[in-house]
């Protein structure tokens with residue numbers, strides 16, 4: 001509030017001062033365009049002071065915040081992305097400083113002087129060429145390098161990339177590892193139950209869901225029969241609701257029966273060696289990973305700031321991203337000097353009121369042995385065994 005008052009009073013003062021100087025000119029019998037050399041010199045001095053403050057404050061901020069925008073890259077492609085980012089910064093700074101220094105220098109050098117006349121300079125082909133070719137080649141370098149890196153990042157992973165699924169829901173992440181066969185078992189939302197939270201398709205889960213749906217249908221049918229015989233009384237709306245629910249479950253059950261017919265049982269057992277966790281995502285240093293993202297409810301976005309990876313997590317489709325962590329958690333703790341440092345997976349789409357809690361600690365183990373030791377203690381089968 002006080003800031004606003006000061007600003008408004010400042011503007012009023014400046015306009016009044018300008019009016020005073022205009023009136024003073026009239027009293028002296030000078031025309032408005034008659035500007036003395038001393039006034040021009042004073043303007044040139046102000047330009048110099050303003051330019052100096054502007055450029056030094058930019059240099060100050062570069063030195064102060066140089067690493068402020070992103071943490072150190074800890075994945076293979078992350079370092080390439082940072083390299084591109086730095087090239088862009090270098091080009092921006094060269095252009096920024098050279099054009100602004102030239103602008104300030106010439107404004108001061110050619111400040112108004114008595115007797116100066118303007119130089120007539122309508123067109124120059126050489127200059128046109130220079131300011132077309134230089135920006136065009138700078139852009140070409142940025143675009144070609146960028147496309148090349150993007151193609152590398154999004155190309156197919158190698159055969160020894162380990163497959164991990166990240167399943168997003170309001171408001172948590174579940175990591176499912178593909179197991180020894182390195183194949184993720186099939187999943188279908190229709191099979192999602194309390195004991196099968198990821199909706200994995202196995203012969204048992206299919207059978208269990210079909211039975212489950214049958215018993216729901218039976219129960220509803222029983223109630224509706226009793227209502228028809230007058231043994232139980234429901235409101236018209238309630239009865240309609242039960243009818244619709246029963247139809248829905250009959251439809252779903254038919255679809256699952258068809259799925260059971262179509263699916264090769266040998267393909268369904270690939271889920272059996274999958275293992276999952278909601279506690280921490282453990283990765284192995286220098287191991288390539290293929291992440292597959294799935295969402296249970298709304299759009300989420302999986303964001304690994306240290307790995308320079310971000311991918312939308314969309315209901316009804318699978319999105320993918322591959323990367324290779326190259327700095328272990330232990331090494332990063334030494335680099336940052338922070339013994340509590342941890343990599344994180346964050347949700348980067350505002351997906352509901354608990355969005356800010358949707359986070360998973362990521363640990364990069366030094367060796368496969370470390371990973372296996374963690375796996376033994378902390379992961380479980382994605383389907384609860386009865």
Ligand SMILES: [Cu+2]
Nearest residue numbers: 300347351358
């Ligand atoms: Cu989210």
